[in-house]
Amino acid sequence: MKKQLYIIIVLIGIILMPQATYAQVDFNKRPDDDLGNVEDEFQEHFFEALKQKGIENYDRAVDALQKCLNLDSKKPVIYFELGKNYNKLKNFGAAEENLKKAIDMQPDNVWFLDELYDVYFQQDDIKNALKTIKQLVKYHPDYKEDLAALYVREEKYKQALELLDELDAEFGLSESRDGMRNDIYRITGNADERIENLEQRIANNPNNEENHLKLIYRYSQTGDLKKAYNAAKNLLDIKPDSKFVHLALYKFYLQDAKVEDAISSVKTVLTSPEINADAKAKVLKDFVAFVSQNPEYESDLIDITALVDDNKDAQTHSDLGHYYLKAGDKVKALYNFKEALKQDPNDFKLIKDVLLLQLDVKDYNAVLKDAERALELYPAQPMLYLVSAVANNNVNAPKKAIDNLEMGLDFLIDNPTMEADFYSELSIAYKALNNISKSEAFAKKAKALKVQQ
Template sequence: MKQKIYILILLFGIVVFPQVNYAQVDFNKKPDDDLGNVEDKFQELFYEALKQKGIENYDRSVDALLKCIELDNSVPVLYFELGKNYIKLKNFGAAEEALKKAISKEPDNEWFLDALYGFYMEQSEFDKAIKTVKQLVKFHSDYKENLAALYVKTKEYKEALKILDELDAEFGISVERDFMRNQIYEATGRKKDQIKNLEARVEDNPDKESNYLQLIFRYSENNEQEKAFETAKELLKINPNSQIVHLALYKFYLDDNNAEKAIESMKIVVKSPEIKPEAKLKVLTDFVQFVGDNPQYEADLVEATALVSDSNNSKTLTELGQYYLAKNNKPKALEYFESALKIDAENFSVLRNVLLLYIDLKKFDLAEKKSHEVIQKYPAQPLFYLINGVALNQLNQPQKATDILEMGLDFIIDDNKMEIDFYNQLSISYGLLSNTAKAKTFSDKAKQLETSN
């Protein structure tokens, strides 16, 4: 009977458990007593349980399984299926008891144990999950990593580190285990232990770049700058072609007042295809600040910016635009802001800079056209109405200017400076229309606001 049950499970896509030896049944032999009827009834009920579960009638599936158990309570899979149905019905107490019953009848069944482990994890019963996953460790080493993660959750950090050390020794370092390890060090404040672990890795694997990089980062985080600098230089000796190490070296060189070396490292970072745009932006920002204090190195900055002029990173291009704006090189600033806008057309700050630069550089056709487009996107932003009005005045279209400026006035909230600018532009518009009375009215309003401030 039991063998037939497992054949049914296989047919319905449920895993067969090959670890268990079941009694053999001669299916060709006709029953010579009432046992045959019992067996048929059992199989009929089990089939019904699977069918009802398949169409999500979990309560009916439970009823059928309980009737199966009345006929033969020695079949472990009945309790396993019962537990899964109870979970679907959110009868968690009954689900736990059913899964535990299945395991008691077949203690080495990995699938039963894994189901109970998953149940405990879903219920956040981590202590019970630990007991269960300890039984699963003998099946796969992956469960050992799960055990370490559970120890982290229950704050049993010593046990967790012990397991992580064992796994690292057996399988080598992994990103996932390092993440757990760092969680532990952060939670316990054991930074010295963290550094010792990394120092040992460098000593054991002197050719592995990632070990040095992690150690440099942790030294820096722990304010051990000299050790971090020495480790970075040691990495460069071992791997002269390393590009990522320059993310640390440029900063150390700057702090050490070694401008030439710092600039050399910065250029390597900017050119490197291995380094992410976000990291390059940070270096470029530092580069800009450095040149701001040391203008004799501006040619090096120009060279570095040329390397990223084709960058697809809006932040990098915006940062360069801000630098040239601060240097009052407005044409160059506009060039970078326009490039940034091609990548991120919705960036409000960049839009604002571009439009203001169009006005400053007397590109009034572009200012009018672009500000008109932007007003459709940001209809409640008075600045864009003002820019559009200024451009229209300069293009000798005063009637359109008055219309757009008076519309924009309605959106000004507690900004006297902008209100003054609007009144001055309206005064210009009405002056161009030869309406001297209105021109004077708006001019007087502007002066009155200036006086009150």
């Protein structure tokens, strides 16, 4: 609801009260007859009401307005102000009663109707809200959008769409109306009508790139990939310099085995400053997945990633790390995981990926250093104590390994696999200390847990 129609509180009385009244009052002259006394008393109570309303003393404002009413019951502004104050007090019955009296006196007063609309809207009285807003639409076309919203509430979707079409034709497109239109299409599941609307928009204005992109997306969403592909090619014909169309084209090219065209589209996306980092990361992730299934294009992946070396985000580096790990290139995988961690140093998943890969490549000193920092961030993560222990066992520091493991076991809950790993490392550490009985005892514990799994 817009509720945009407000006026300065002091001016309300001046604008709405009959001008003849003001012509009779000289505020610089002390009243010397009954009429003057009455008028002066009325003004005193009325402006007191405005003052009390301004400081949110709505009860006192009502009291002052009732005194005004006792002096003159023919001024619609008194009932209007009473209605507003009762509305603030959530006394909707009294608010409605007084506002209706004001409207009876001035049926075409927009302010009165708007306040009554608010009373009904707050009570979720859609029937009366619709009745009132239909009166308001006569005076202010902006209320048509509110009316459309009420039609949606009443599930009168056809009437809502008709109103939105009228507004679009008269004032041009707007995000708020498009949002409402999309809500209607989503609720009704009417994908065809949504697409028809976009097609009509494109017919009316072929150079509007956004509508083309929306149409491509809607076709894709409904599973009509052929039409989506044709819509993308149509946009490229109309706007050969479009960058955003390649966000769709690269996928279609890959599906059609037009790999060179796909690579060209991917490069266009990744080098376009207009396209945001999240979209670029998604495109690169898709291409990484493609290359993982088609390793003959790895050189192209290297070329493409070089295009974004200066601005790859953490997610992109992480995706590349997993790609290289799957491809068996642990050095490149570790490099990318570390680069991702530089950008997001508190990401536990990245910390874990780096530490486990460092263990895998036997870089135990790096594990000890990085695990110590990680434990400052996550002192209750048993996995960090375990990797530290593994590294300490491998650098011949079994006592430190035992300290790590004993602390880590305190945080271990319902994870028999990791618990078995803890006992295995304890067995190794005690064996290095030549405590064979403890070493064998922990080895048995580890074996028993593995048997249970």
